Amino acid sequence: xxxxxxxxxxxxxxxxxxxxxxxxxxxxxxxxxxxxxxxxxxxxxxxxxxxxxxxxxxxxxxxxxxxxxxxxxxxxxxxxxxxxxxxxxxxxxxxxxxxxxxxxxxxxxxxxxxxxxxxxxxxxxxxxxxxxxxxxxxxxxxxxxxxxxxxxxxxxxxxxxxxxxxxxxxxxxxxxxxxxxxxxxxxxxxxxxxxxxxxxxxxxxxxxxxxxxxxxxxxxxxxxxxxxxxxxxxxxxxxxxxxxxxxxxxxxxxxxx
Numbered sequence: 001x002x003x004x005x006x007x008x009x010x011x012x013x014x015x016x017x018x019x020x021x022x023x024x025x026x027x028x029x030x031x032x033x034x035x036x037x038x039x040x041x042x043x044x045x046x047x048x049x050x051x052x053x054x055x056x057x058x059x060x061x062x063x064x065x066x067x068x069x070x071x072x073x074x075x076x077x078x079x080x081x082x083x084x085x086x087x088x089x090x091x092x093x094x095x096x097x098x099x100x101x102x103x104x105x106x107x108x109x110x111x112x113x114x115x116x117x118x119x120x121x122x123x124x125x126x127x128x129x130x131x132x133x134x135x136x137x138x139x140x141x142x143x144x145x146x147x148x149x150x151x152x153x154x155x156x157x158x159x160x161x162x163x164x165x166x167x168x169x170x171x172x173x174x175x176x177x178x179x180x181x182x183x184x185x186x187x188x189x190x191x192x193x194x195x196x197x198x199x200x201x202x203x204x205x206x207x208x209x210x211x212x213x214x215x216x217x218x219x220x221x222x223x224x225x226x227x228x229x230x231x232x233x234x235x236x237x238x239x240x241x242x243x244x245x246x247x248x249x250x251x252x253x254x255x256x257x
Contacts, residue, residue, distance in 0.1 A: 027177030027199045030152055031084055033216065036127045037174055037209055038082040039154040040070055040115075041092055050170040052086055055153040055208030057127050057220055060254045061120030066207030067225060067239075068099035068113040078115045082124060086154075086172040093117055100249045108225050109187065111239055112246065113207070114253050127209060127220040129250070130242040131257045134212075135221060139184050149191055150211040151224055151236070152176045155204025168203055176215055177201075182235055187243055189222040191236040202232035210238050 030037070039052035046053075056066030064080055071078070078097040083090040095117040102110035138144035153175060156168035177199030182192035191210065193200055201208065201224045208224045211217040222238035240246055247256055 027175040029084070030174040030176040033176065034127075034152050034174070034209075034211075034218070035082060035084075035124050036218065037152045038064060038080045039086060039172070039174070040066065040207075041079040041081050041086065043079070046170070048170060050172045051088070052081070052154045052170075052172050053204060054206050055155065055204065055224070056080065056115070057209040057223075058082070058121055058124055059114075059126050059129060059220065059250070061126060062095075062117045063126075063253045064095065064115040064117070064121075065220075065223065065250070066113050066115065067223060068103040068111045069105065069108075069225075070207050071097055071099050071113055074099075080115055082121070084174045093121060098253075102249075108237070108239070110245065110249070111225050112223070112249050114250075116253065125218075127211075127218050129254070129257060130212070130219060130221045132242055132244070132247060134242040135184055135189060135240060136242075144184065145181050147181050147212060148214055149179050149181065149189075149221075150176055150213065150215055150217055151179060151191075151199075151201050151205065151208060151238075152211065153201055153205030153208035153224060155206075155208075156202045156232075170204060178215070179210075179236065184240075187240055187245060189238045189240050191238060193233060200232045200234075201227060201236050210236075 036058040040054040054070035056064050059065045075097045079092045095115040099113040100110040179191045180194045183190040205224045209220045210222040212219045212221045226237040
């Protein structure tokens with residue numbers, strides 16, 4: 001299994017040990033629906049022949065948002081591809097990897113990072129970021145609980161259980177899925193497989209987007225951080241981007257709505 005450190009969420013609404021988000025399960029290939037979603041590419045090929053290990057989203061022509069825990073050994077740079085199916089030889093862009101300095105690796109609070117490129121990424125329109133407190137307002141007017149969300153990522157497909165272990169299948173391919181709302185706290189958006197057809201994120205989707213709305217939405221409201229189980233079939237814990245703490249970090253790199 002590719003590198004993803006274990007992390008414990010310490011949010012008021014969560015009282016369980018969580019495992020880092022990984023791969024899209026029960027989803028479908030995204031194709032070119034979300035070209036702004038990319039993957040972090042490792043310097044070395046994994047044993048299964050794949051290369052990508054985390055997901056993220058272009059939020060300005062020169063800024064790519066991902067998770068801080070995707071930074072292996074506190075790297076100074078990271079390589080990003082926006083190919084819907086990555087193969088060696090596809091375009092890869094190298095930028096500075098900058099984690100939120102408040103992230104300490106002991107919890108998932110402030111689990112955000114950006115990759116900053118020296119020149120704009122050509123031909124890709126960045127995702128739309130939410131206005132401050134958007135999800136709070138949707139909760140207050142009682143529309144949030146019926147909303148659908150669309151996670152996108154390059155992670156493992158549905159895990160296969162072998163005895164006590166899970167086997168994960170990676171394809172270096174961008175996938176998307178639909179998932180339902182569960183709960184909202186000050187920093188976290190909890191999404192759950194509560195409706196027929198719901199899917200989930202899994203290993204390799206860390207840092208990837210959760211778009212508000214259906215499969216064609218580009219309104220990025222949270223990033224995938226953790227899940228409640230290794231089977232990728234339970235609650236997804238996603239870091240809100242409309243919160244004051246997230247905007248404090250993002251505002252250093254992009255103009256916020």
